[in-house]
Amino acid sequence: MQPVIIRADQVEKYYPQPNENRIQVISPTDLSISAGEIVALLGPSGSGKSTLLRMLTGLSAPSAGVVYWHEKPIATADVNVSIVFQSFALFPWLTVLENVEAPLKARGMEAAERRKRSLKILDTVGLDGFQAAYPKELSGGMRQRVGFARALVVEPEVLFMDEPFSALDVLTAENLRSELLELWQKKTIPTKAIFIVTHNIEEAVLLADRIIVLGRNPGHIRTDFKVTLSHPRDRKTTAFTQLVDYIYKVLTQPESKPPALPRPLGGKPARNQRQMHYQMLPHARPGGIAGLLELVLDHDGKDDIYRLADDLAFEIDDLLPIVDAAQLLGFLTVTEGDAAITPTGAEYANSEILRQKELFRAAALENVLLIRQIVRAIEAKSDRSVPEDFFQDLLDEQFSEEETILQLETAINWGRYAELFDFDVSRRRFILPEKLNETESDSSAEIGA
């Protein structure tokens, strides 16, 4: 058993609210990083991947629990880690060499030694001859190489990477990935462990010795398993695709939410509004939902989500919200990573725009608490308008500030599409949609993404 370098003990992250509630971002979590392993952290957006990474590096302090660095609390330990950022986070006013030298400067290293080490690492990552260039003169891939050089020059014990390849094109990413793997396997770099946050399942399976999958609301570890495939890994092998399929299944089946069953149309059960929690609205556009449904219909009404993503050349992160939304609205059911269209879904996909809106309206009112509440609130008011703040306060108790805004945005988007309500941006109020008869084009109707 390799020694443990970083160990998180019941760490959690929450934001306290004035009204005794709190927004839980990550529930109490145990996690450790040992020497000799590449750990990949996967999860849908909003599952707190980046938050977890920042707590493990000591960048942000956990709300509760402790992170240990070689069994000493990380706050007082002399931590030796680096981060490679998604946006590269290079200083545009410093040359490549100055960017790489900066961390060494911070450690008080002599100028000559600093230069020697920086040039050597630049050579290692294939940037020989670029030391005098400014980052903006380089391509994306080259910039991330500078990011790697800067991260590696301090010889970190653990190298953290926050979606390092997601801002790059496919080929460049592939290239950089394999070079990194080579450095790691040949022990060219003294780094003892690598921790990579990604939303790309294949990337995780290609690189990692261990994969951790996070779930959301709040973030928690769904599964944590070792990958025993030997390097170099081939995407075409059955073992590889089986593993990818397995992770897709885990990701598409949040246990906490059983798939929605098609409900009988008459005799709806009464709801107790007070006790209901707001569902997390997936940030998908109605047009996207329609597009997905049409595609599923083309595939005989049933298809593997992984294959759908492949067909669309979508990242799973982009596809999942749309699938979730369709599921929430009762247009789609998902079992075992397979999406099946429901009768309403099929009708929706086959209808023309006005009928589609009708179906969407019914489905949204039936299934989405927030939209139902907005409509009721508008109807209840004599002036037929409700301030946004009102719902913001309600949602605040359950979501973070940022998420609240996104939730309202999505609700507005759906409500406008369904012509259930409109939103007056300048007054920040929900209002009834104008019933205009073709005098002006209705600009608020959302027609596809």
Add this chain to the structure above:
Amino acid sequence: MINLPDSFSANRSRHIFARSQALRRSWPFVLDLGVAGLGLACFYGLMQIAKYWFGHPEPEIAISLSPHALPLYAFYSVVRIGLAYLLSLVFAVGYGYVAAYSNRLESFMIAGLDILQSIPVLSFLPGVMLAMVALFPTRQLGLEMGAIVLIFTGQVWNMAFSFYSSIKSIPRELSEASKIYRFSRWQRFIQLELPYSAIGLVWNSIVSVAGGWFFLMACEMFVLGKHDFRLPGLGSYLQTAAGDGNYKAIAWGLFTMIAIIVATDQLIWRPVIAWSDKFKFEMVETTARVRSPLLHLLEHSRALGNLRKRTIMPLSEGIYRRLAQSRKERLARLASTDSKRTSTRDQLAAWLRALALAVMVAAVVYAAWQAVELLRQVQAGQFGEILKGALATFLRVNLALVLAAAWTIPAGVAIGFNPKLARIAQPLVQIVASIPAPALFPVILLALIKMGGGLGIGSVALMMLGTQWYILFNVIAGAMAIPSDLREVATLFRFTAVQRWRTVILPGIFPYLITGMVTASGGAWNASIIAEYFSLNNHTYQTVGLGAVISAATDSGRFHILLLATIVMALMVVTINRLVWRPLYRVAETRYKLEG
């Protein structure tokens, strides 16, 4: 000098952002009250020192109107502005830094900034001047200091604001990188915060220095009670020339000033702008860049390079080594000592802090109370006078704004839409805009009087002179920012002129127009102090207005009126900002924002 950068829109958007950040902040009423109290206290403190010095008569300095005296005068004025600017820069960076990083002080400091921005600087004049004269043993030095501090108060706020909002908008991953790679505060400041805010600081510096010239005119020569304070300088030269009606001297003075402004532009701002280009936070190389031969020379000078290698570099190496060392020691100490031992010291520090705070609050309350006492001397009649003046100035400011907007919007749009016109018009407009309004004022006033007009029209003209450029430059930037495909749509569908203005142009320039109008409105209020009360040809022209009240109170040393009138003016500016401009900003930000 007010300059129109080549990539005006990019910088402008950051400026808009800076402004809106403060406006969006909603601080409680208590905070405003605290700031107002502090302001009153400061005013009273200044007044007290001023009163102490008031009895001492001093001989007058004669200002020579000979052109031969001009170079020396110009030199004095430039040094004054330069020192005031350096002071502003240091203060702005310090203030912005503390405001950005101190959770406790942030909202208070930003509220203070917003209010200080709207207080007319010139009503500080008597207090600051007399305080400085009292503080420094020789009278001349005190006057100099007073002038510098006054110019400083006119320059500093927008720079502090710019620095603050730059720090606040540093991308999260960049500050995380500086943290994970253990940057010390110093290194973070040098390699991240200062470069990131450089461009905003440069553009605000240019605007600030232009404003400095405006105040210089008023600060170098003024009457206070029985006393005539004069400093040798370009401003006092022009004022004296105007007072004597000496046209030749006015022409010489104006010529010198324009020469200085053009020289500043070529020798200082152009190189600085070209240099600051490398701090652009963007990852694409832009094609159009400002070039400066002087910068090229400085950057490639071997002597300078060697000097740097010998002095700055070893020094900075030393600093970095020292900082790294002290970080190691701190970590070692943190790991070894248990937390209990430090707690008593922390407690003591907390007590001391509380005590200091209590003393400060007591002092502020006392001084504010005394200032209120001072206000009680104001009689009902005088109060009515001030209100009447406020109304008159309010109407005048708005008239000036409307008139300025009426010609700048079409002109700005024409320049912004037409690159050929822009190439010719831009440098011209820049020079004209850079001439401080008070310098041109005597000429215009003389002409008006000859035509039978009075200061009533003249003051509106001066307000326009001082503030229309803000609107013009913003409109140009706004027009340039309208995407050409929108304009092409208008052409394609054969929009009528009215339709084109209503659906494309006006909405497109709206956010920029608002930014320009806010700045212009504040500037016009400030300018009223000079505009409504002017000495020319051995005669003091005066019209009904709040500015005239303030100027007259300064001249006669009636501090209670001065204080009340200043408060009224600050209140009006703040109220107008909150009630008119802030909602308009919100509309501009939500409805009329052009997003890619």
